[in-house]
Amino acid sequence: MPNIKKADLIPLFSFPRQRILQSMEVTHCPHAVFYNASDEQCTTCHQGEECIWMNHNDELVAIEKKSVDELKQQLLIAVDFIDSNLSPHHLSRRNCQCDNCKWLKKVQQVLDGEGQ
Numbered sequence: 001m002p003n004i005k006k007a008d009l010i011p012l013f014s015f016p017r018q019r020i021l022q023s024m025e026v027t028h029c030p031h032a033v034f035y036n037a038s039d040e041q042c043t044t045c046h047q048g049e050e051c052i053w054m055n056h057n058d059e060l061v062a063i064e065k066k067s068v069d070e071l072k073q074q075l076l077i078a079v080d081f082i083d084s085n086l087s088p089h090h091l092s093r094r095n096c097q098c099d100n101c102k103w104l105k106k107v108q109q110v111l112d113g114e115g116q
């Protein structure tokens, strides 16, 4: 079991927060990106997944109260999102220094228990 610290996980949330928010068509959302599970508009929205993530992990949510496992899970969703948004030249990402790749590398290190 790698030794994963909450204090290492929490700072990793700010980057995907920005990216996901940027990618969402916030102006078309009648709810200003507040997910409402009982609203059909929300449950059928093509941005639903990103929206749910934002509502679970934005600055208003006390993520420091979540367990390491929960944080890990949410982080992995964010990894999928960032990963699927990489442009084709990231196919060789070993030496890529773009913000996405740097973030992905950092997440990998923390999840492997290597800290900073």
Ligand SMILES: [Zn+2]
Binding pocket: 086, 090, 093, 096, 097, 098, 099, 100, 101, 102
């Ligand atoms: Zn890259």
